[in-house]
Structure formats: C-alpha cells, structure tokens
Amino acid sequence: MFEARLVQGALWKKVIDAIKDLLTEAKWDCNSTGITLQAMDSSHVSLVSLNLRAEGFDTFRCDRNLSMGINLSSMSKILKCAGNDDVITIKTADDADTVTFVFESQNNEKVSDYEIRLLDLDTEHLGIPETEYSCVVKLPAGEFQRICRDLSQIGESVVITCTKEGVQFSASGDLGTGNIKLAQNASADKEEEAVVIEMNQAVTLTFALRYLNFFTKATPISNQVTLSMSQDVPLVVEYKVADMGYLRYYLAPKMEDQDD
C-alpha cells in the first residue's frame, strides 16, 4: 500500500507541468524515504531527476518499494481536474495496476477521485554521482526564464561563460547577436533576487536553448534556480522544491570539437 497526501496540492500540478513536455511517460519510484523519478527525454540528451522526500508530505505511507509507470500527459490531465487549493492524495495498492488520485477541497465539501492505469515501463536507471562543479550559479528563476526566452529569439543555442566577474549568456543567429551579462549581486535586499556565483575554474559551454526553455517551465516551483557547470559535462539546472527535495534537469553540452 502506498499513500502520499499533500495539503499543498498545487505543488503536484507545478511539478507535472514542469516535466510533462519533456517526458511522455516516467517511472515513479516510491520507497519509505520518498518518491523519486528519473527519466530521459525521447532524444536522450537531457535527463530529469525529481526527488520528493517523505517528510515533505503530510502523510506518507509506503509499505513496499514500488515503481509506478505513469503516462505523464494522462497524469497532467487528471491533475488539471484538481483545484489549486485542493489537498491531493496519491495512492495505490501493492499489486494494483492503477493509481488513484483523490482531490479534497479545502472545506471538505467536495471529494473527487480519479484512477488511471499504470504502465509497464522498462527504463534504465542512471547513476549520477555527486560531483563538484567548476561553477555554480544561483540566480532568480524568473530571471533565468527571461534570459532563455529572450535569447531564443536570436539563436538556437546559448553560450554560457562563467568568470569571476559574472556570468554571460550569449547567442547569435541570422539576425544578429545578443549578450546578457549578470554580475554577482549577493547584497540584494531580498534573498530570492540574489545572484551568487561560486567558481573554481572558468567555463564556457554551449547548450540548446530550446531545452533550457523547457526546463524553465519549472520556474513556478521555486524562486531560485541553480546552474552547475563543469567543462564538457552536462549542465545541471536545479529547482528546489520547498522543504521536500529538488527537481533537477541535466543537459548535455554542445561540444565544438565533435563537429570538426
């Protein structure tokens, strides 16, 4: 028996909105410590890693480790049926082939439940080691979203250059070039507006902007986003899920030497 109740039901909606465009279906691994999800997009150049700890839920019960294969567009449709203030409970029996979503309105006047079929997914699980990155940039999530959106007008890919002075995003295309420079700004009044750069070594990396634009769909989840970069390894875009865990996106860099 698995049951996870979350008073802040809107969080589920945000999480699904953040990943449903990148992934068609995914396996939700549930164990006593929480829920994790790891999946690659269809072209296998990006990876989504979601971690929601058990403590973050209002009630969490998982008697046996189980993994639920769910079609994310179906799940998104179901969650659209939930109100923003609803309490969402997700539950399934140990050997069931369906998962049930229960939405309770705040004053308990309305309870709706939806059931969808589970899929039998055969996905490989990648081991992602915790590594030190050369550069870790923390910036407001909204700012990052804006940068990616703006630069995608100019070109298809963005070059991220991280130096001591700050971080620069630049794109070039048929109509011209565009550069956005962000300086370190730790002294901002509000914590969520700060731009913090931790750097061991300067890096310059190129990424496909369209992917980054998909990642920024997670912006509603968190005020801050963390970009972790090392030369020639995937970029990590991390959104913290308040008090519960994180949603991380990994994206393989474009490597120039490969082209030559």
Added chain:
Amino acid sequence: MPPSKRNTRSDSSKNDEEENGNDNNDTDKKKKISYVKKDPDQWIFLLNDSIVQESPDEENKPVFCRLRHPRTGLGALFLFAKGDKEIYEVTQFKEENRSWFIGNYVQQDGSLFITTPVDPVFLVLPYFIKMEKTNRYMTAEQIIYDDEFSETSRLCNTSQVSDLHQVSQTKGSDSLYAYKFDKEKTLSWLKIKTERVAEVLEEKKISVCGAHSATFVRSKKFATGSKDEYLRYAHGMISEYLPQDLSSDLRQYLGIPSAPEKRQSEAENPPSKKVKLEDITPTEDYSKMRGIQEDKAKSKSKLSAAQKKLSQVDKTGMKSISSFFSPKSKT
C-alpha cells in the same frame, strides 16, 4: 402386382439401383406404418435390387422405422434390410401437382422415395455422446436405447463391433462387449470420412465453389476448387449426419476456418447492397505497407506538440546523457 412394375427412367450411372414399384410384399410392410396415410396402397421407391429380391422369410423382410435423426434430433424414416444388417436413409422427393402413371392406373401421390445406404455409426453416435456423461462402459443395448423411438434398438444388430470401436473405447470379449465414447477416436474417424468424401468430390470434378448450372460448360479448362474448398464442402456433407457440437469440433479438428459458415448465416437475410460493397476487396493488397506507416504514425503521435518541437532541435555536438552517467550503479 404386375402393373406397378416399371423400368422406365433408368439412370445409367446407377446400375446397381433400379426403380421399383412396390409389390404386395412391400405393401404389407407399409401397412405396419400407420402414420403414413396419404396413399396407403403403394409408393414409388428407388431401391437396390438386393433389398426386394430377398427370400420372403418373415424375419428378414425389410422394415421401415422412424428413428431419431442425428443432426436434427427429430424423427426421420429409415429402412432396415437384410435382417437389420443394412440400413438405408429414406428421402422423399415431392413436388406438388405430380402423379405417377402405373400401367393403366394413375397414382395420385407423385412423390419419389429414394433410399441411400447410411453408416449406422452416425445414427448411434448421439446415444454414445449422451452416455459419455456417465463415464462408464456400457453394452451396446444399454447405450442404443430411445424411449420415443422404440425401433432404435434394431441399430444394435446393424452396427458391428468393428464399426463401433471407431468411436469408442471397447472392453470385453466376443460374447459381451462394453463401450465408452471416445471423442479423439471419433474425430479421427470422421476426418478420414471427410477426406474420402473430398477425394471423390475432386475426382468427379464437382463444383464446390459458388453456384452454377450443372449443364454450364466453361470455355476454359474447368476451374476446380482448391483442396481446402473440397474439404470444407465434404465437411458440410458429413455434418448433415452429425450433432451440431460434433460438427463444429470436427471443423476445428480439420482446421477449417469458421468464417464461410458465418457468411451462410448472413445469407439467410438478403444482403443489402452496402454489405456487398464492403465485400469487394482490392486486387492488390497495400495493407501491409499501410500497417508500417500506421505504426510509425503511432509512435510519433505519442509525442506531444512540445516534444515534436524538441525533436527538431539541432543536436550536433550533443552527446547522449547516458554517456556521461553510468547506467549501472544506482545513487
């Protein structure tokens, strides 16, 4: 009864059969069967000579009996001959406004009775199947018994042990045999029968596909049906003498698809033109190609609009994410 003796309408292909009016001996027999009332004096029969040319020994006279038909389960007329050693199916061919001229007489009843030898095993099969439930070995007398048709017990004399063992497991010695229905044996026996019928059909070049006039001559070489078609037709003929369940079992056993039978049942209601249109199939089959395309379309349609956009991204220089992270160890 000389005036009734006739030798007209001789059928050259059936040398062994000859049309006979009924003589007095036969008429005596007829009188036994009180339920045939139309013309109690005489009927026109198509019989094998050997049946009527028997010694007038009272015991061995041919007898007409009403027995349960294996297909319908209803009563039907059969003829026992040669001391119950042979049994013939009696079929009446009757048309309205038809009479016979016999010598100087006119016989009002113009129907013609045709007798055809029938394998008694077909007639006893329903009783064997019925007794299968008891799962016991029983003697033929016990099995072949019918409350409604008392003459059924005559079949015991007609069916020999050698015949019955085709459809049953046998126990006992010459003096007393006991039988138990065996479906496997029955089906293999019926299969041989069906195949033989199919062989004859093919030999005689009987058209089994579609209907056309018997006198119709094709300009090209006769388009004969395939082996399967003959087998299906033969199965249909054999099924005339089998209970419904056994008939469908036999069809499965022979590996004949049941689809054509469906069509037959549909044919009972006159098919509308629409149905006919649907039946028309193209001369070339593109469905295979189409299937492939559909599959492709399916896998594509799985992707959302957003994912389609993503798949258009120029991924040159981008390595698969799994080349960065090892797929084995779990974090």
